[in-house]
Structure formats: C-alpha cells, structure tokens
Amino acid sequence: MRGTSAALQPPADATAPVRHPEAPAPGELLGAHYGQCFGCGGEQPHGLHLEARAGEGVSLTAEFTVKIAHQGAPGLAHGGILASALDEALGSLNWLLRTIAVTGRLETDFVRPVPVDAVLHLQAEVTAVAGRKIYATATGRIGGPDGPLAVRADALFIEVKVDHFIDHGRQEEIQAAMDDPDQFRRARAFEVNP
Numbered sequence: 727m728r729g730t731s732a733a734l735q736p737p738a739d740a741t742a743p744v745r746h747p748e749a750p751a752p753g754e755l756l757g758a759h760y761g762q763c764f765g766c767g768g769e770q771p772h773g774l775h776l777e778a779r780a781g782e783g784v785s786l787t788a789e790f791t792v793k794i795a796h797q798g799a800p801g802l803a804h805g806g807i808l809a810s811a812l813d814e815a816l817g818s819l820n821w822l823l824r825t826i827a828v829t830g831r832l833e834t835d836f837v838r839p840v841p842v843d844a845v846l847h848l849q850a851e852v853t854a855v856a857g858r859k860i861y862a863t864a865t866g867r868i869g870g871p872d873g874p875l876a877v878r879a880d881a882l883f884i885e886v887k888v889d890h891f892i893d894h895g896r897q898e899e900i901q902a903a904m905d906d907p908d909q910f911r912r913a914r915a916f917e918v919n920p
C-alpha cells in the first residue's frame with residue numbers, strides 16, 4: 727500500500743527541477759549544512775551522521791547506519807528515526823537546487839523492519855517545482871543499494887528566506903553558525919538562489 731495525499735501531487739503548472747550549475751558533481755559528498763544538525767552534523771553526538779552524495783540531475787544517495795541508540799522495538803530501528811533519515815536525505819536535495827527550504831509535509835511508508843547495524847541506503851530526488859513548493863521522493867533499502875525496500879517517503883519542501891532561521895532560531899546557535907570557520911558549510915547555510 728502506498729500513501730500519498732493530494733497535497734503531495736504537483737500541480738499541473740509544476741516544472742521539472744533544475745540542477746544549479748555549481749551544484750556538487752555527481753559522486754561528490756555534500757557534507758553537512760550545520761555541524762550540530764541531528765541528521766547530518768558531524769559534531770552532533772546524538773545525530774544520524776547521514777552522508778549524502780550528489781547524483782545525476784537533482785538526485786542524491788545517502789547512507790545511514792542504524793545504531794543501538796536508534797531502537798524502537800528491541801533490535802529494530804525506531805520509525806521516527808527512519809523518517810528523520812528520509813527527511814534529511816530529502817532536505818539535502820535543496821543544496822543541489824541552491825534553494826533554502828524546509829519540510830512542509832513528509833509522508834512515510836514503513837515497508838519492512840530495519841535492524842540495528844543495518845545500513846539504510848537512501849536514494850532521493852526532486853520530482854517537480856511549483857513556485858516555492860519543491861516536491862521530492864525518497865526510498866531506503868537494506869542489504870545494499872539494490873536490496874529490499876524498507877522505507878519510502880514523499881515530501882513537500884517550501885522555499886524560505888534565510889530570515890526564517892533568524893526570526894525563529896535562537897540567537898546563540900545562529901551566531902555560532904555565522905561564525906563557523908568552515909567556509910563551505912557557511913556558504914551552504916547562507917547562500918540563497920537569487
């Protein structure tokens with residue numbers, strides 16, 4: 727069974743996504759957008775440490791290893807953690823568009839249980855863009871990139887200005903992000919597609 731509500735169907739005037747000319751080349755690691763990010767931050771001890779690699783077009787692949795701390799049922803990944811991994815992979819696509827966007831809606835199908843120590847092989851792509859709305863889809867497989875399907879998600883991201891974070895975030899963390907000595911990460915956080 728597949729659940730995708732009408733809100734995740736691109737409208738008739740939606741267009742195909744356009745890869746930014748300066749997007750990382752296929753095969754290149756995207757790196758983290760923020761060191762403390764729960765999904766991708768290398769400095770986040772409680773995080774998923776998801777590593778995403780650019781694919782062709784507006785697509786990427788990513789891997790996430792399920793750890794002991796990610797359990798729901800004994801020995802199995804918590805569904806919310808798997809949804810977080812999908813959200814992060816889908817959110818990372820926006821770097822290939824050079825658009826700052828946040829998740830508006832995320833619909834997840836949990837197809838089979840994912841054991842601790844399994845590597846979740848994620849594949850995500852933007853399917854359509856309509857104004858500020860970015861439609862994307864992702865799958866997560868276990869046992870290898872072509873292994874059995876374990877999870878899948880469809881999502882709607884909404885483009886925002888950097889003010890979104892300034893207005894809603896905490897001053898302390900915003901300042902730390904602005905002072906990040908990692909120039910690449912700073913660029914990724916602040917660069918807005920004009």
Ligand SMILES: CCCCCCCC/C=C\CCCCCCCC(=O)SCCNC(=O)CCNC(=O)[C@H](O)C(C)(C)COP(=O)(O)OP(=O)(O)OC[C@H]1O[C@@H](n2cnc3c(N)ncnc32)[C@H](O)[C@@H]1OP(=O)(O)O
Pocket residue numbers: 733759760765813814817818826827828829830831857858859882884886888891892900903904914915916
């Ligand atoms: C100075 C320091 C700066 C640091 C910068 C760091 C940048 C780093 C780069 C990237 C960060 C990404 C981080 C990745 C992490 C993974 C991704 C996440 O988990 S993100 C977190 C979870 N998501 C939220 O917290 C959103 C909370 N929601 C909101 O803030 C608003 O609701 C927002 C922005 C999504 C929309 O609000 P509106 O007022 O701007 O726009 P409206 O008019 O409501 O919506 C625009 C269109 O979208 C549709 N829409 C909005 N939400 C929808 C929904 N849930 N379902 C269906 N349609 C929706 C609406 O119907 C409307 O459509 P029509 O233009 O009328 O056709």
